[in-house]
Amino acid sequence: MIDKPVEPHPGGVGPFRNPIEQAREAPVERVFGSNPPIDPTADPAVHLSLVVPTFNESANIGQLLHSLHEVLTATDTTFELIVVDDDSPDQTWAAAAAVAADLPNTRVLRRIGESGLATAVICGWAHARGTVLGVIDGDGQHPPEVAADLLSAMDSLTDVVVASRHVPGGGVSNWSTFRRLLSRGAQALGLLLLPGTVGRVTDPMSGFFLVRRDVVATAELDPVGYKILLEVLARGEVRRVAERPYVFLRREEGESKVSAGHYVGYLRHLMRLRLHPLRSKALMRYLLVTVVALVVDTAVFLWIFDRQGWNLTRSAAIAGESGILLTVVLHDLWTFAGRAARSALDRIRRLIGVQIALGSLLVARLLVINVLVNWLHLRPLAAFCIALAAITSTSHLLGSRLTWRGVRH
Numbered sequence: 001m002i003d004k005p006v007e008p009h010p011g012g013v014g015p016f017r018n019p020i021e022q023a024r025e026a027p028v029e030r031v032f033g034s035n036p037p038i039d040p041t042a043d044p045a046v047h048l049s050l051v052v053p054t055f056n057e058s059a060n061i062g063q064l065l066h067s068l069h070e071v072l073t074a075t076d077t078t079f080e081l082i083v084v085d086d087d088s089p090d091q092t093w094a095a096a097a098a099v100a101a102d103l104p105n106t107r108v109l110r111r112i113g114e115s116g117l118a119t120a121v122i123c124g125w126a127h128a129r130g131t132v133l134g135v136i137d138g139d140g141q142h143p144p145e146v147a148a149d150l151l152s153a154m155d156s157l158t159d160v161v162v163a164s165r166h167v168p169g170g171g172v173s174n175w176s177t178f179r180r181l182l183s184r185g186a187q188a189l190g191l192l193l194l195p196g197t198v199g200r201v202t203d204p205m206s207g208f209f210l211v212r213r214d215v216v217a218t219a220e221l222d223p224v225g226y227k228i229l230l231e232v233l234a235r236g237e238v239r240r241v242a243e244r245p246y247v248f249l250r251r252e253e254g255e256s257k258v259s260a261g262h263y264v265g266y267l268r269h270l271m272r273l274r275l276h277p278l279r280s281k282a283l284m285r286y287l288l289v290t291v292v293a294l295v296v297d298t299a300v301f302l303w304i305f306d307r308q309g310w311n312l313t314r315s316a317a318i319a320g321e322s323g324i325l326l327t328v329v330l331h332d333l334w335t336f337a338g339r340a341a342r343s344a345l346d347r348i349r350r351l352i353g354v355q356i357a358l359g360s361l362l363v364a365r366l367l368v369i370n371v372l373v374n375w376l377h378l379r380p381l382a383a384f385c386i387a388l389a390a391i392t393s394t395s396h397l398l399g400s401r402l403t404w405r406g407v408r409h
């Protein structure tokens with residue numbers, strides 16, 4: 001059933017009835033406005049809801065829906081398929097609806113005035129009824145039979161199952177060297193900027209995965225561009241991830257929508273996740289603690305060296321040590337409060353770690369100060385400042401980073 005065209009409502013939501021209700025009842029509905037949130041309290045009517053985002057895939061969608069249906073029916077799982085089409089000029093939504101009419105549990109959402117792969121997936125999930133949500137490309141490049149492998153890997157302890165090209169048995173069938181390089185380069189960049197997120201899976205660029213509903217329903221997803229998996233791993237409470245191999249097949253019909261703009265979008269996405277407010281709060285605290293430690297280090301030095309008249313090396317050593325201790329205490333009690341492991345043993349282990357890392361650099365600082373004063377005849381305060389800027393500041397930043405590396409920030 002295909003409705004006749006309706007103008008989008010200025011308020012952004014379907015003009016007649018709740019769009020979620022509408023979409024549940026009819027094989028084809030129009031979804032207006034921005035994506036509704038994923039409902040964490042939804043009563044799961046099926047086990048798996050698999051979303052198929054499409055744009056100009058009319059030549060591929062029919063075959064894919066039939067294959068998926070066959071594969072999933074054979075698994076004995078209750079499931080639904082949700083095609084989310086962005087009002088494709090080739091009328092993919094109509095082609096999908098024609099097939100959906102013959103396939104139980106298959107719905108088609110046609111978004112008007114919106115585009116974007118990641119937001120289309122969220123839209124599909126928002127209308128889904130499954131305990132487990134998933135996504136698969138609509139062009140046939142993701143082998144449908146792998147959906148059954150992913151499903152069997154989704155046990156009660158697992159939150160996300162990713163189809164990966166980079167585990168044994170996986171691969172890409174006909175990518176040019178250039179595209180392989182681009183994909184690996186994008187992954188390396190992601191690892192650099194978001195090691196704790198991108199490093200959790202071998203194929204963070206995968207667009208074929210399953211995720212438990214409660215993981216995404218409680219996460220503040222803010223998808224941009226193409227890489228919805230990144231968003232899920234970065235913002236969801238994901239404890240355990242599993243991977244299953246797949247071979248990225250040749251595209252038989254239609255064209256890839258990936259353009260240079262998507263790579264720019266990917267960069268923006270990485271930066272956005274990097275500067276995620278929660279994380280940046282920890283990062284700000286981390287930098288502030290370093291600054292406070294350096295200020296205290298200097299103040300202690302001035303006090304005992306200038307006022308108390310202690311000798312240079314001893315003053316610089318005691319001042320440095322007070323900065324180190326302050327860093328450990330503030331990071332533990334404030335920067336990473338509630339996130340770092342808090343047992344007494346963990347605290348002692350961290351204190352020893354910081355002490356070894358920063359203590360050895362404190363020795364280097366004392367040597368530098370002595371060389372500057374005794375050989376180059378600089379004034380003690382000038383030598384102290386140079387050593388502080390060159391050695392202590394970097395050692396605080398890097399040493400603490402290593403010690404707290406298990407803690408996300």
Ligand SMILES: Nc1nc2c(ncn2[C@@H]2O[C@H](COP(=O)(O)OP(=O)(O)O)[C@@H](O)[C@H]2O)c(=O)[nH]1
Binds near residue numbers: 052053056141255
């Ligand atoms: N709904 C929707 N689907 C999209 C959009 N862009 C791409 N897709 C679909 O997402 C899937 C992957 O896109 P594709 O261009 O094949 O990416 P590639 O396989 O990485 O080259 C395909 O099913 C596309 O039709 C979009 O803006 N909206």
Ligand SMILES: [Mg+2]
Binds near residue numbers: 141251256
């Ligand atoms: Mg494709």
